[in-house]
Amino acid sequence: MTSTAIIQLFVFLLAGFVGFQTISRIPPLLHTPLMAATNAISGISLVASLVLAGADQGLLSTVLGTIAVGCATANVVGGFLITDRMLAMFKPARLEAKEQPST
């Protein structure tokens, strides 16, 4: 195994732990936005698609790359928009109502 591969495994492991810790703390209230958000973020495969589509490695590669760019962009654009739309709906209580003791 090359040293790059080892470093990548470290990155994977640590990112996995960070993800596990961070995401375990997200309340079920926000699980649907969480899914939409990870969906949007996973559109990061756009960076790989861009390189494939633009590197001029033959027609087929360019075509595959372009489709991949389209798919990933759709996820990024659609994902961030819908997450924002959802999160905008979550509003705290209006200030008036409820002064009574809530036991």
Add this chain to the structure above:
Amino acid sequence: MIATGIQLAYLSSAALFVLALRALGQPTTARRGMQMAAFGMLVAVCATLVDQRIVSYEWLIVGLVAGGVIGYPLGMWVPMTAMPQRIAFSHAFGALAATLVGVGEYMHGFHEGTLTYGKTVALGFEVFFGALTVTGSLMAFGKLQELLPGAPITFRGQNVFNLSLFAIGVICLVWLVVSPYDTAFFVAILAIGLAVGVLMVLPIGGADMPVVVSLLNSYAGLAAVATGFALDNNILIVVGALDGASGFILSMAMSKAMNRSFANVLFGAFGAEAGGPEATQAGASGEMVGIDADDAALRLAFARRVIIVPGYGLAVAQAQHQVRELADLLEKRDVDVRFAIHPVAGRMPGHMNVLLAEAGVSYDKLFDMEDINERFSDADVALVIGANDVVNPAARTNRSSPIYGMPILNVQDAKSVIVLKRGRGKGFSGVENDLFVSPKTNMLFGDAKQSITQLCVEVKQA
């Protein structure tokens, strides 16, 4: 120099993504967090555009524009009730991008003669997981959108067949690593991945979809990780790992809430076993006692504490707005109204919260199961709307019940219970519900939307 700059840009995007997920821990910070993530994405994309490997930009622009045109309606026009299928559809898109990149990179490596063992393993994984996620997600989409029959489709020896196919896929992968230039095996991995995706979702019924959608989220993440390994791209590894972890956590949470072991989920054996005729007679005996809307409304109007338990039936009847109106009317009369949300009240994790938030219910009235369960004993009235199995006390008391052990909302502890139900039939899993025949329970039969509208009218007059 440029390469270092790009890597540093990726590093900052990774940091922004992690911070965004942290911000998602609270509704107050979530929105800001996601804007940070979107900025991180912009940084990563702009950095990539100056990559020296990119020599022509025409096709990039075509792809970006096309993606934007498809993405905008997917973001702005999809109704909240359609979220589960919308998410499943996006998983297919994301995985398709990963798969195509995998195929493209393999061809490139093939022509240049640069396929190393490490790269081949990564590409094989990428294409396998990617292909599986594409077809699996499309199947899930079809079932959720009701383009395909929602009922589980099973055949004899299904698990054995699926597992052998999976094993053949793994063998092909091993073979490909030994001789990376054997294109036939690469194609075989792709084909098997596509087939496994379809077969995996076939035996799964509509009600079990939350688990599947979360699991596919996880697989899409793994495909991204493999892409990162293949292309030496750390940001893909980081994001893929976050995505994978998220999908994994959600599918664990869902399978726990649905009383199924995770192994059971992984092998897709569920769906078929629920709803068997056995044990349905156990326990539940007695008559359901009906109630009129005006009596029910009086009871609600003069209660001090009311807990509303919305189930999937509420979403089917599209009655979220009526429920919010009822809650507002009751609050005007100084009734303390809360919503108790079971983890699987909806078709995907957290779906019911979004539906109620959309209707204008503030999030501090939405309580998760653990937070509200002990409060049922203080509640004067528990109003159950279109929920059945998640409030069935048999899950606690009846060992022979198929849902025994499933975490439920303690509705039976409330001083009285009103259940809104379409008809006298059984719930989704075909299990009798002791709660419905309990002496404290009154049933209000009819369409949820109409019943609630009627309750609103009566509460106004009370």
